[in-house]
Amino acid sequence: MSAQAGADAVSAASAAAAAATTTDATSAASSAVAHTGFALVVDHIDYIIMVPLVYVSILALLVGIVWRVVTIMRSAPPPYPLRLYPAARNAGLAALGDTFAMPQVRRHRPVFWVFLMLYHAAFILLILGHLDIIPQLRLLPAGSRHMLGAGAVGVAVTLPLLFFLLRRLRSPLREISVPSDYLLLLLLLFLFLFGDMMSWGNSWSPNGFVMTKQAFSKYFDGLSRLTFADPRAVLPGSHYHFAVIHVLLAESFFVLLPFSKIMHTFFSMPINLLRRR
Amino acid sequence: MEAAISGTLKQLFETRLHSAMRLYLDTCARCGVCVEACHVYASMPQARYTAVGRAEVIRKIFKRYFKLEGKIAPWLGEVLTLDDATMDQVSDAAWSCTGCRRCMTFCPFGIDTQLIMSIAKALLIGADKEPKLLTMLADMSIAKSEGIEETKPGFTRAVEDLAPEIRALWPHSKDPVVTVEAEGADVLYVALAGKHSIIPAAAIMNAAGERWTLSVYEAVNFAAFLGDSKKMQLIARRIHDEAVRLKVKEVAIVECGTAFRAMKYMTGVHPFKVVAFVQLISRYLREGRIQLSKGTLKGTLTYHDPCQIARNGGVLEEPRHVIRHLTADFVELRPNRADNWCCGGGGGLVALGESDFRMKSARVKAEQMKASQAAIISTACENCHSQLTDLNEHYGLGMKVEFLSKLVADALMK
Ligand code: HEM
Ligand code: SF4
Ligand code: SF4
Numbered sequence: 001m002s003a004q005a006g007a008d009a010v011s012a013a014s015a016a017a018a019a020a021t022t023t024d025a026t027s028a029a030s031s032a033v034a035h036t037g038f039a040l041v042v043d044h045i046d047y048i049i050m051v052p053l054v055y056v057s058i059l060a061l062l063v064g065i066v067w068r069v070v071t072i073m074r075s076a077p078p079p080y081p082l083r084l085y086p087a088a089r090n091a092g093l094a095a096l097g098d099t100f101a102m103p104q105v106r107r108h109r110p111v112f113w114v115f116l117m118l119y120h121a122a123f124i125l126l127i128l129g130h131l132d133i134i135p136q137l138r139l140l141p142a143g144s145r146h147m148l149g150a151g152a153v154g155v156a157v158t159l160p161l162l163f164f165l166l167r168r169l170r171s172p173l174r175e176i177s178v179p180s181d182y183l184l185l186l187l188l189l190f191l192f193l194f195g196d197m198m199s200w201g202n203s204w205s206p207n208g209f210v211m212t213k214q215a216f217s218k219y220f221d222g223l224s225r226l227t228f229a230d231p232r233a234v235l236p237g238s239h240y241h242f243a244v245i246h247v248l249l250a251e252s253f254f255v256l257l258p259f260s261k262i263m264h265t266f267f268s269m270p271i272n273l274l275r276r277r
Numbered sequence: 278m279e280a281a282i283s284g285t286l287k288q289l290f291e292t293r294l295h296s297a298m299r300l301y302l303d304t305c306a307r308c309g310v311c312v313e314a315c316h317v318y319a320s321m322p323q324a325r326y327t328a329v330g331r332a333e334v335i336r337k338i339f340k341r342y343f344k345l346e347g348k349i350a351p352w353l354g355e356v357l358t359l360d361d362a363t364m365d366q367v368s369d370a371a372w373s374c375t376g377c378r379r380c381m382t383f384c385p386f387g388i389d390t391q392l393i394m395s396i397a398k399a400l401l402i403g404a405d406k407e408p409k410l411l412t413m414l415a416d417m418s419i420a421k422s423e424g425i426e427e428t429k430p431g432f433t434r435a436v437e438d439l440a441p442e443i444r445a446l447w448p449h450s451k452d453p454v455v456t457v458e459a460e461g462a463d464v465l466y467v468a469l470a471g472k473h474s475i476i477p478a479a480a481i482m483n484a485a486g487e488r489w490t491l492s493v494y495e496a497v498n499f500a501a502f503l504g505d506s507k508k509m510q511l512i513a514r515r516i517h518d519e520a521v522r523l524k525v526k527e528v529a530i531v532e533c534g535t536a537f538r539a540m541k542y543m544t545g546v547h548p549f550k551v552v553a554f555v556q557l558i559s560r561y562l563r564e565g566r567i568q569l570s571k572g573t574l575k576g577t578l579t580y581h582d583p584c585q586i587a588r589n590g591g592v593l594e595e596p597r598h599v600i601r602h603l604t605a606d607f608v609e610l611r612p613n614r615a616d617n618w619c620c621g622g623g624g625g626l627v628a629l630g631e632s633d634f635r636m637k638s639a640r641v642k643a644e645q646m647k648a649s650q651a652a653i654i655s656t657a658c659e660n661c662h663s664q665l666t667d668l669n670e671h672y673g674l675g676m677k678v679e680f681l682s683k684l685v686a687d688a689l690m691k
Contacts, residue, residue: 078298080545085615086615102385104383172323176307176324176327179353274389
């Protein structure tokens, strides 16, 4: 189905769906209006961001990661061992400890360490929280209106990010940092803030965000079943662009990740093995 | 800079891109945890003297020539193009780093700044901008193996002349007091140019009744300072071939950190064991082959762990074991062992002179020495010994700087 046909079919469907499921008359009305001119262009862009680009960016992410890992695996081995002493009794365990507990940071920068651990642990929960929205993978009870952590995971990734950003402004880290360091942090900060708005709205306000977790569940369901349906039909309300921007920022992150220092996610274990083995 | 040269430099860079190097260049989060690890930064707080600051110079060249990012958005990583100004930065980074790898123990990923600096040094050699003295010394070491047959008789005679001084430390030394390249020995001892590196060691090995012989070569590996792995192999190869020819079981390396690490870890596998001389002393004590009297040392003793022997070589407890036999009046430097501050003289800086920089960049070392309140500081590395001696003088610390082997030889129970 072309994007054009999809969008048209869905605008019709969305009117019916909205009338059936939404109690908020204004939201229902806003998606029922047939768009023309500039609004129609925006609809198309929204659709491209919300559906095809999701697949494209995830594919780019996976291909990029594999490519980076393979490049390194195919290089010659180092000419001599790079280990440090005293040697650990079990190099593999020691490297695992380095990767997940970062004892060096705990020792030399305890405050930074607390934020790093909080951030990284919350990031894992954030991934789980998104998987939970896919109906087939549900982790929380079916009727839950909260995202995993009920908004706390969002706080736990956003606050450390602010800390990471602020500490970079102080010397000597400021002199050491390059533009990509700030841009990466800003990208993530905005990505999280848009996510926070939706998740905090649903968990922390009496009537919830305009789009409910159930609504997002339908969107994820469509994505996971490759229906290519326009999510506008299941995501009602005038705040749709918050979701679109959140998704666009996530896609940017996926595409950039293989080129960025976030590759440390995959390199941390092998690189720590070098000093331990 | 001419395009041809920068092309050559790019190729040189590429030859260094093994898997570990790629991991090191790709992974740094610029988190800054390594900042305080470096004694140079701790003594002179400037970003260019941090481990990450140094590595970034190379990383920015890497991005420019080997990464998509450097081609489509060079400003993202503030990439550097290979030109004269960049080469000045490369030189500044490389020759202000002693290769102590203390930063590697701070980094959450364990990034090896010394290894990254080996690219810097390779580029400097490629651009003909390296300190010529080190290259000259490395070349001389290699050339020495070619003319060795002519110099050997003179060397042997000079060594034989040391007999009285060795007998002064260990009177029961049997004739011949020293042999050079004698077949049938168990241990090949590789010394340095000065007789101070031979006399105490000879007395100790004679006291232990060791079947040992002296190498005609010097242990020091100047190419390791240069990060020139090919020459480093050639220099080590001379000793390797000598040891194989003499069929020794063990090669004992004089108190020289770089010589030890280069021989033991950086130049492939050998059919013989490689030990640092302090390990040999520790073994003699354990086996009861030598006894030391505790009365010889006056005043509190401390010990400086040489980076290339301790953190990078794994010889951490043997020196303490030896010291327990020497004196009860011992204090540790703080920090010590793998965490010890570098003396500030490694990476070829002592050989190059660099006195002003060495004194300024090792202020924290001098403070650490002073805080120990020890009267004597011992160590097991020629480079460290020279640097500690200079620091002692420059900062007016009033300490005595000694080789561990010298203290042991003086304390041999006759
Ligand atoms: C899901 C996996 C991971 C993700 C998505 C991730 C992401 C991030 C992000 C976004 C930052 C902030 C960068 C910045 O401050 O500029 C960061 C920082 C850091 N991460 Fe990770 N990381 C992951 C796994 C790991 C692992 C396994 C380690 C193990 C050592 C690690 C160690 C660090 C360190 C040391 C920093 C500090 C960098 C800084 O302040 O800039 N990360 N990580
Ligand atoms: S190896 Fe030593 S001198 Fe070089 S950057 Fe690291 S801490 Fe500093
Ligand atoms: S500690 Fe490691 S990752 Fe952090 S800035 Fe230093 S070298 Fe880079």
